[in-house]
Each structure stands twice: as C-alpha cells, then as structure tokens.
Amino acid sequence: MRAIVLATPGGPEVLRVTEVPTPQPGPGEVRVRAEAIGVGRPDVLVRKGMYKWMPALPAIPGSEMVGIVDARGEGAQVFSIGQRVLVSARELAVRGGCYAEFICVPEAAVFSLPMNVAAIDAVSLPNFQLALALMRCNGGMPVSSVFVPGAAGGVGSALTQVARSRGAQVIGSASTPQKQAYARANGVSHLVGRDLENLPHALKELTGGRGVDLAFDHLGGSSLIACLRSLAPMGMAVSYNVVTGPPSTDVFAEMRSLLGRSLALRTFSMHTFDEVREDRRALMLEAIDLLASRACTAPPAHVLSLDSIREAHELLDAGASLGKIVLVP
Numbered sequence: 348m349r350a351i352v353l354a355t356p357g358g359p360e361v362l363r364v365t366e367v368p369t370p371q372p373g374p375g376e377v378r379v380r381a382e383a384i385g386v387g388r389p390d391v392l393v394r395k396g397m398y399k400w401m402p403a404l405p406a407i408p409g410s411e412m413v414g415i416v417d418a419r420g421e422g423a424q425v426f427s428i429g430q431r432v433l434v435s436a437r438e439l440a441v442r443g444g445c446y447a448e449f450i451c452v453p454e455a456a457v458f459s460l461p462m463n464v465a466a467i468d469a470v471s472l473p474n475f476q477l478a479l480a481l482m483r484c485n486g487g488m489p490v491s492s493v494f495v496p497g498a499a500g501g502v503g504s505a506l507t508q509v510a511r512s513r514g515a516q517v518i519g520s521a522s523t524p525q526k527q528a529y530a531r532a533n534g535v536s537h538l539v540g541r542d543l544e545n546l547p548h549a550l551k552e553l554t555g556g557r558g559v560d561l562a563f564d565h566l567g568g569s570s571l572i573a574c575l576r577s578l579a580p581m582g583m584a585v586s587y588n589v590v591t592g593p594p595s596t597d598v599f600a601e602m603r604s605l606l607g608r609s610l611a612l613r614t615f616s617m618h619t620f621d622e623v624r625e626d627r628r629a630l631m632l633e634a635i636d637l638l639a640s641r642a643c644t645a646p647p648a649h650v651l652s653l654d655s656i657r658e659a660h661e662l663l664d665a666g667a668s669l670g671k672i673v674l675v676p
Contacts, residue, residue: 348366348367348368348369348370348447348448348449349364349365349366349367349447349448349653349676350364350365350367350407350446350447350448351363351364351365351407351408351409351446351447351653351656352365352367352405352406352407353393353394353404353405353406353407353408354404354405355404356394356395356396356397356404357394357395357396358394358660358664359394359656359657359658359659359660359661359664360657361394362394362408362446362656362657362660364653364654364656367407367447369448369449370449370450370451371418371420371451372418372419372420372423372451373420373421373451374420374421374422374423375420375421375422375423375453375454375455376419376420376423376451376452376453376454377416377418377419377420377423377426377432377451377452377454377457378416378417378418378419378449378450378451379412379414379415379416379417379432379434379449379450379451379452379457380414380415380416380417380448380449381412381413381414381445381447381448381449381450381675381676382413382414382415382431382466382675382676383412383413383414383466383467383469383470383673383674383675384409384411384412384413384445384446384447384470384653384673384674384675384676385409385410385411385412385445385470385471385473385671385672385673385674386409386656386659386660386663386671386672386673386674387410387411387473387474387501387663387671387672388588388663389410389442390408390409390410390446390660390663391660391663391664393406393408393442393443394408394660398442399618400442400618402441402442402443406441406443406444407443407444407445407446407447408443408444408445408446409436409443409444409445409446409447410435410436410437410442410443410445410473411433411434411435411436411445411470411472411473412433412434412445412447412450412470413431413432413433413434413460413466413467413469413470414431414432414434414450414466415429415430415431415432416428416429416430416432416457417429417449419454420451423454425454425455426454426457426459430459431459431460431462431466431469432457432458432459432460433457433458433460433469433470433472433631433635434450434452434456434457435456435458435472435473435476435631437473437476437617437620437621437627438452438456438457438627438628439452439456446653446656446674448653448676458472458628458631458632458635460635461635461639463639464635464638464639465645467645467648467650467673468638468644468645468648469638469645470648470671470673471501471504471505471645471646471648471671472631472634472635472638473631473634474501474502474504474505474671475505475508475509475634475637475638475643476617476627476630476631476633476634477502477505477587477617478502478505478506478508478509478510478634479509479630479633479634479637480615480617480619480620480630481506481563481585481587481615482506482509482510482513482561484561484583484585484613484615485560485561485583485585485611485613488560488581488583489560490510490513490515490560490561491514491515491516491560492515492516492517492518492553492554492557492559492560492561492579493506493510493515493516493517493518493559493560493561493562493563494518494519494550494559494561494562494563494574494577495507495510495517495518495519495520495535495563496519496520496563496564496565496566496570496574497519497520497521497522497565497566498517498519498520498521498526498530498533498535498538499519499521499522499526499527499529499530499533499669499670500668500670501646501668501670501671501672502565502587503519503530504533504646504670504671505643505646506563507519507530507533507534507535508533508534508637508643508644509637509643511534512637512642512643515560515561516536516537516554517534517535517536518535518536518537518538518539518550518553518554518559519535519537519538519539520538520539520540520541521535521538522541522666525669526669529646529647529669529670533646537553539553543569543570543572543573544573546573546574546576546577547573547576547577550562550577551577554579557579557580558577558578558579558580558582558608559577559578559579559582560578560579560581560582560583561582561583561584561585562574562575562577562578562582562583562584562585563584563585563587564584564585564586564587564588565586565587565588565589565590566588566589566590566591567586567588567589567590567591567592567593567594568589568591568592568593568594568595569591569594569595570591571584571586571589571594571595571598572594572595572596572598572601575598575601575602575605575610575612576601576605578605578608578610579608580607580608580609581608581609581610581611582608582610582611583610583611583612583613584610584611584612584613585612585613585614585615586612586613586614586615587614587615587616598612645671646669646670646671647669647670647671648670648671648672648673649662649668649669649670649671649672649673650673650674650675651672651673651674651675652674652675652676653674653675653676655674656674659672659674
C-alpha cells in the first residue's frame with residue numbers, strides 16, 4: 348500500500364509517498380481502508396519534530412481517517428465488513444498512522460458513522476470534538492458571546508458552529524476576503540480587524556460595552572493579551588495553541604491590572620482527556636450526533652490526492668487553506 352513516511356523532521360519536502368506492506372489485523376483489530384484522511388496542525392508539529400507527543404521516527408503521520416472496515420482480526424466482531432468508521436489517533440497509543448491507504452487499529456478505538464455523514468465531512472469530527480471540549484472550559488458559566496480568531500479555519504469553523512448551536516453570539520476574525528465571506532456564511536455575526544490594539548474596543552462595542560464571555564486564542568504572543576483585555580466581567584480566555592510564541596507581557600500582571608473584572612485564563616489541550624476515555628469518547632459521540640442531526644455542518648473541504656501531501660502541508664504552513672484539508676487515496 349501507499350503511505351506517507353516521515354523519516355526526519357523538516358519542511359513539507361520530508362514527507363514521502365512510500366510503498367509499504369499492507370498491514371494485517373491482529374487479534375481484536377480491524378483494518379480500515381481509507382476513503383478520506385484529515386490534515387491538521389498537529390500533523391505539522393509532528394513533521395517539524397516539535398510535537399510533545401512525537402511518535403518514534405520513521406513514522407506514518409496523520410491523526411484522522413474515515414474509511415471502510417475491510418478485514419477483521421481474531422475476536423473482532425463489533426464492526427461488520429463494509430461498515431464506515433472514523434479512526435481518530437486520539438484513541439490510539441501513538442498519535443499518527445492515518446496518512447495511509449490502510450490502517451489496523453483496535454476495534455475498541457474506532458467510531459461507527461451514520462450513513463448520512465459523508466466521509467469528506469466526517470474527517471472534521473475531531474475538530475468538533477475539540478470545539479465541544481473548548482466550550483466547556485469556563486466551568487458552566489453563562490456564555491452569551493465568544494470571540495473566535497481564525498474563524499475560517501478547521502477549528503475556528505467548528506467552534507463557530509458549536510457556539511451558535513449553544514445560542515451564543517460569535518464574533519470572529521479572518522485574514523482574507525474569501526475567508527471573511529465564508530466565516531459570515533458559517534455563522535459569525537460580526538468580523539473584527541486584526542489590529543490587536545483596537546481589538547478590546549471593537550469587541551466591547553459589539554457587546555454593548557461588556558466584552559466577550561469567552562475568547563479562544565491559538566496564536567499566543569500579543570494576541571493572548573488582547574483577548575484578556577477584551578473579556579466581560581467573569582470572562583475567560585482559553586489558550587489552546589501558541590503559534591506565534593509565548594505571551595508578549597507578564598500575564599499575571601495584566602490580569603491584576605484588570606482585577607475589577609475577575610478574569611480567568613485557561614490553557615487547554617485535548618491531551619487532558621488521554622486518560623479519561625469515557626469523557627473523550629462521549630465528546631466524539633456528541634460531535635457525530637451534531638453532524639448527523641444537522642445541528643452543525645462540516646466546513647468546506649480542500650480535497651487533494653494522497654500524492655499531494657507536500658502541497659497540503661505548504662497550504663497549512665502558509666495559512667492559505669479554507670476549512671478542512673482532506674486527502675483521498
């Protein structure tokens with residue numbers, strides 16, 4: 348079978364399409380034939396050798412696959428041959444393995460997919476699982492408004508949909524006219540510019556002077572500080588990545604300067620659920636139900652062939668993708 352093999356960290360050029368033996372399922376395993384493979388930022392961190400949970404190299408990267416069960420190992424009997432399933436590396440011992448035409452996994456790790464959820468859409472389910480977890484970060488406090496930077500990206504799109512399904516006003520940002528148009532169509536009620544100095548004023552103006560209840564930051568640096576300054580009383584900023592690096596100023600000093608608002612900051616990672624299988628899988632089942640019931644819709648897919656893996660990563664590195672990048676064998 349064909350698979351993408353990473354032997355040494357680096358740029359997109361280190362990802363190589365390679366012929367490797369087709370795996371055979373062991374006891375309790377199923378083999379899944381890929382129909383659609385998701386490409387996301389954790390894969391970039393793996394490619395660069397920067398992921399905190401790096402697989403041993405050489406490795407096959409890839410965190411999500413949708414496909415058909417085409418073989419079963421001894422004792423595997425939950426899933427039928429021909430059944431469509433989702434494989435998420437969050438359920439596997441090693442974060443990876445999905446950039447391939449076939450993968451063998453424990454049958455207890457996969458998720459059954461309803462027939463009305465298309466394969467191309469289903470590879471976005473891990474982003475919806477993440478969005479559902481992020482929306483829980485403030486511990487059940489009322490949420491009437493949220494700020495979603497990068498609202499046209501894979502996670503941003505899912506966050507917008509989930510927040511809207513909870514009745515919250517979504518304010519977002521997006522970098523290009525095309526992304527801004529998509530963000531509006533996806534449910535963002537207002538878009539703000541990327542001027543971080545003006546961000547707190549803009550968000551307060553759009554929320555009647557309150558600020559937002561939740562601000563989701565994936566950039567770090569000055570962006571995280573601007574999010575803190577944009578919060579309503581008892582509001583929370585959630586840092587789930589630091590693409591541009593650590594905060595630009597002393598975060599505690601910043602929060603003390605805003606003491607009258609009683610603000611909160613949470614750092615978040617889905618790895619929090621690594622040892623909490625029941626909660627993690629419940630979030631994914633909820634995500635599947637959101638798509639199956641049409642309460643939320645998957646973002647548009649930028650579909651490429653498996654052979655175009657380098658192009659996929661170049662798009663991610665440039666921030667040029669709209670919605671979800673999907674590979675098809």
